[in-house]
Amino acid sequence: MSLWTSLEPASATVEPGSSTQVRLRVRNTGDxxxxxxxxxxxxxxxxxxxxxxxxxxxxxxxxTVELTFSPPRTPDATAGPNPYAVRISPTEHPDAVTVPEGNLTILPFTEMRAELVPVTVTGRLRGRPRLAVDNLGNTELTTSMTGEDTGDRLSYELRPGNTQINPGRAHFIDLTLRPKRIIWFGSKEQHPYKVNLQRAGVPPQTIDGTYIQRGFLPRWLATCLGILLALAITFAMLWFGHQPHVTTRAEEQMEQAGSPLAPSPSPQPPLPPTPSTPAESPAAQPQPSQSPQDNGGGGEKKPEESKPPVETAATALHRKVREDPDAPHICYRLRYEGGQWSKPACENTLGAYDRTGPPITGMNIAASSVDGVSAQAHVTDASGTPKWLPWTPVRDNQDIYIGADGDYPPFMIGLNISVGKFQICHVAHFHLTNSLGELVCDKARPETLFIGTNDNRKAIDGMFLYIKYV
Known part of the structure; x- marks a missing residue:
């Protein structure tokens, strides 16, 4: 060994979002x-x-060389001890590689984001929004949820009432709102409410929502019933209050019959002639008919040209379901810079992966037999820190669109996706590094699958999804 090394210090501590330095001393003990x-x-x-x-x-x-550690304030920087090493390769003696080892302790931090999907719900007897909670910290998150509103007009049912979320994951909580008073007739009423998320040692986080309660019977029906009732009462009063006046003119008629100078009655007008039967009527003259293609000038009218329908992910999914109705399927399209869409791809094997090259700005996804799919896009931002767009949930066999709008929106660097049954798996390809990610699978809800990175520079230019069900 012709090399001596020393890490000073051998163990260091750093907070995510900041940096720390370690000095590595190296001495050439050779000749x-x-x-x-x-x-x-x-x-x-x-x-x-x-x-x-x-x-x-x-x-x-x-x-001496300086090692600078700058862990990001993201779930990727796992809290706790993180062993590291430095590979030192001599040029003159390439086989004499030295690997000094050290330890970097990353301090924990907690960050949570929650939103109601949708924020406003409408119903007569209940409302059923969902609460999406994302753990953006680097340590496990434990939280409990309660609901409240002004005037105590609603009752709340949250399933589950408390949850534990791993770093970088998201959970969905089903919320059922029930009004304590039913509106039989009348216009709708708005009930603002709050969901409080409580964590140990920090003030609760409040998420605002609105429940719009509609009347059990529409107002126009109550108006019609009131009018009908008023008409019925009026008719009954007129019917029972009317007394007919009966008189006789028999004496007057007898006097007229006994008078010799009484005028004779005038002759009745002749009855109209009886219409002849159809057999006796002259045949109807045929009217000149105009062909639909006549167009008034004798020439044929050409049919209007129609554009072929857009083939979405759901269109391709329906074909896949007809071919194999017993298995779950997922189909998707990629939108590239400039607004151009790729052709739909339906994947259930790894061999069908293909990459076209340009970075993508959005996706169109549809899945079958998975009890619904939800997704949200992670897009680049001019500030240098990527941002998450809202969740978009749909039922089976329907199209879901994620990403920013426009022909030249921000690029996608990742996404969160979840299904209600089976497992969702992915492989992503990154445009900047021309590298292919690993195949990763995750369970059904409440688990979600994170695809991509948190690096604002690493846009995705290829994607492969499939449902793992055996």
Whole structure:
């Protein structure tokens, strides 16, 4: 061994979103001038910078390099001890590789995001929104949920009432709202309410929503019933209150019959002639008919040209279901920069993966026999920090669209997706690094599958999805 190394300190602590430095001292104990190359190894390697990356030392001399650790404030920076190492490769002796090891402790942080889907629900006897809770921290999150409103007009049922969420994951909580008073007739009423998410040691986080309660019977029906009742009462009063006046003119008629000068009655007008039967009527003259293609000038009218229907993910999914109705399926399209859509792809095997190249700005997804699918896009932002767009849920066999609008919107760097049954699996391809991600699968709801990265520069240019059900 012609190299001596020392990490100072061997163990370091850093908070996500900040940085810390460790010094690596290197001494050439050999008898020739040598050049050493340094490479970080371990989980902290993606956010480790070594300066200088190459060091040239004469025999018996000592050099120093600085290791800077900058873990991001994301779930990728796992809280707790994170072992790391530095591979030192000599140029003159390539087989004599040295790997000094150290330990980096990342401090925990908690960050939670929650939203109601949808924010406003409408119903007569109940409303059923869903609460999506994302753990954006690097440690397990435990929270409990309660509901409240002004005036205590609603009752709340949350399933489950408390949950534990792993870093980088999201859970869905089913919320059922029931009004304590039924509106039989009349217009709708708005009931603002709040869902409180309580965590240990921090103030509760409040999510606002609105429940619109409609009348059990529409107002127009109550108006019609009132009018009918008033007409019935009026008719009954007129019927029972009317007394007919009866008189006789028999004496007057007898006097007229006994008078010799009484005028004779006038003759009755002749009855109209009886219409002849159809057999006696002259045949109807045929009217000149005009062909639908006549167009008034004798020429044929050409049919209007129609554009072929757009083939969406649901269109391709319906064909797949007809071919194999017993298995779940998922189909999807990719929207590229400029607004152009790819052809739908339906995947149930890894061999069908294909990549076209340009970064994508949105997706169109449809799935069958999975009890509904929900997704949200993770897109680039001019500030340098990517942002999440809202969740979009749909039922089986329907199209779901995620991403930003427009021909040149922000690019997608990832997405969250969940299904109600089976497992959802993916492989992603990244445009900047021209690299293919690993095949990752996740269980059905309340679990969600995160696809992509949290790096604002690494847009996705290829995607492969399939349902794992055996």
């Amino acid at each position: 020739v001038v040598d050049e050493y190359r340094f490479e970080p190894i371990g989980d902290p390697a993606p956010w480790t910078v070594i300066e200088p990356a190459v060091l040239r030392l004469y025999p018996g001399t000592t050099g």
